[in-house]
Amino acid sequence: MKTDARHQQFTLRPGGEIRGKITVPGDKSISHRAVMLASIAQGTSYIRNWLAAGDTEATLGAMRDLGARIERQDASTLTIEGGPLRPSPNPLNLKNAGTGIRLLAGIMVGQPFASTLDGSEQLRRRPMRRIIDPLTRMGADIRAANGCCPLTIRPAALTGAHYDMPIASGQVKSALLLAGLYADTPTTVTQPSPARDHTERMLRAMGVRIDQEDEAGNCLTLYPGGRLEPLDITVPGDPSSAAFPLVAALLVPGSDLTITGVDLNPTRTGMLDALAEMGADFAISNRLTQAGEPVGDIQVKSSALRGVDIGGETVVRMIDEFPILMVAATQAEGETIVRDARELRVKETDRIAVMAAELRKLGAVIEEREDGFRIVGPQRLSGGQVDGHDDHRIAMSLTIAGLVAAEGAIVTDAACAADSFPGFAETLAGCGALLLPE
Ligand code: S3P
Numbered sequence: 184m185k186t187d188a189r190h191q192q193f194t195l196r197p198g199g200e201i202r203g204k205i206t207v208p209g210d211k212s213i214s215h216r217a218v219m220l221a222s223i224a225q226g227t228s229y230i231r232n233w234l235a236a237g238d239t240e241a242t243l244g245a246m247r248d249l250g251a252r253i254e255r256q257d258a259s260t261l262t263i264e265g266g267p268l269r270p271s272p273n274p275l276n277l278k279n280a281g282t283g284i285r286l287l288a289g290i291m292v293g294q295p296f297a298s299t300l301d302g303s304e305q306l307r308r309r310p311m312r313r314i315i316d317p318l319t320r321m322g323a324d325i326r327a328a329n330g331c332c333p334l335t336i337r338p339a340a341l342t343g344a345h346y347d348m349p350i351a352s353g354q355v356k357s358a359l360l361l362a363g364l365y366a367d368t369p370t371t372v373t374q375p376s377p378a379r380d381h382t383e384r385m386l387r388a389m390g391v392r393i394d395q396e397d398e399a400g401n402c403l404t405l406y407p408g409g410r411l412e413p414l415d416i417t418v419p420g421d422p423s424s425a426a427f428p429l430v431a432a433l434l435v436p437g438s439d440l441t442i443t444g445v446d447l448n449p450t451r452t453g454m455l456d457a458l459a460e461m462g463a464d465f466a467i468s469n470r471l472t473q474a475g476e477p478v479g480d481i482q483v484k485s486s487a488l489r490g491v492d493i494g495g496e497t498v499v500r501m502i503d504e505f506p507i508l509m510v511a512a513t514q515a516e517g518e519t520i521v522r523d524a525r526e527l528r529v530k531e532t533d534r535i536a537v538m539a540a541e542l543r544k545l546g547a548v549i550e551e552r553e554d555g556f557r558i559v560g561p562q563r564l565s566g567g568q569v570d571g572h573d574d575h576r577i578a579m580s581l582t583i584a585g586l587v588a589a590e591g592a593i594v595t596d597a598a599c600a601a602d603s604f605p606g607f608a609e610t611l612a613g614c615g616a617l618l619l620p621e
Pocket of ligand 1: 211212351352354357379503526
């Protein structure tokens with residue numbers, strides 16, 4: 184399955200101060216979960232500030248193919264009439280969305296009909312054994328060539344299992360919990376460290392019993408049966424999207440930016456912790472709870488950063504932020520070392536290798552390591568042409584690098600930014616960045 188050819192490039196110039204007050208689009212992880220869970224709930228769900236972006240639209244399309252009744256008041260406001268799913272006439276196309284395919288697989292293994300889950304060429308290269316193996320242990324019938332999609336799923340009776348996840352992954356944990364809804368006995372999942380917990384929060388709010396043995400939620404047991412209540416939520420701003428304007432403001436002198444309504448779930452705030460350690464000047468205000476998630480406004484000012492050493496539990500709490508952290512590290516005084524981040528190699532791209540190669544084109548010196556990298560700064564980025572590799576977070580990180588490169592930069596294959604952050608270029612340009620989309 185192919186995604187549409189998407190050609191766009193951004194031209195960046197240094198010097199434009201980043202100022203003002205912005206919002207970022209709704210959280211991608213929560214938006215995927217909301218559209219899936221509302222579709223299988225009993226009753227009408229109302230979802231506001233839903234992320235209308237490439238990845239989540241793919242999930243919404245798949246749920247419609249499965250018979251979900253989804254009405255849109257506007258792009259981000261959804262009313263979903265939940266109920267039983269029905270067979271899709273065609274293979275479900277999750278495009279580039281790893282979260283979409285892995286979580287939906289957890290739901291599809293519990294359905295009384297067969298389905299095929301597929302996606303873009305890029306998605307077809309990503310590992311699916313991490314969900315296939317534990318779901319199969321629960322009794323699921325999944326076929327896949329070489330552990331990759333397309334996944335062919337046939338109806339099978341599921342029994343709850345106890346699964347010790349070898350890696351901390353929000354997607355794997357969620358796939359198992361969702362399959363657990365359809366099992367005849369409870370499902371227990373343990374994780375080596377706390378991966379994002381949006382699925383647990385949402386399922387509990389919908390009336391599902393999930394017990395946890397420890398405060399961190401590293402050992403969870405989901406009890407099947409009972410009604411799945413509908414949702415009525417406003418999705419908070421995505422902290423992973425906020426990271427791009429935030430780092431831009433830190434790096435461009437004279438900046439002072441406020442990003443309002445950002446999700447501050449502790450399983451997602453590793454980047455803020457790392458930046459605080461690097462000496463970033465930011466403050467959080469207006470804390471509240473929204474959609475069962477802690478939320479707040481972040482005000483950030485340009486700062487002289489210093490290097491940081493990151494490994495262990497922090498890694499999973501900022502797994503999507505390493506491409507932009509690499510950019511920040513080139514501008515920080517001293518050594519930044521990242522360890523235990525091997526997972527970066529199996530994201531939309533091998534994010535360690537791709538970021539190192541692209542930043543080198545701008546003049547950066549990056550030491551690539553098997554499970555991370557080492558960067559000694561501050562470095563002068565000269566300028567040049569770099570490529571987004573159809574990976575949204577790579578394209579957006581390189582855009583921010585272009586804003587601090589002495590001669591500016593051109594980022595080709597940049598349209599993929601819209602997989603998670605529609606309006607990325609306009610948002611940045613709107614607060615002063617010298618960015619020209621073409
Ligand atoms: C996600 C989990 C993470 C993250 C991805 C979204 C989720 O992936 O990188 O962008 O929504 O559960 P892994 O579970 O593979 O770590």
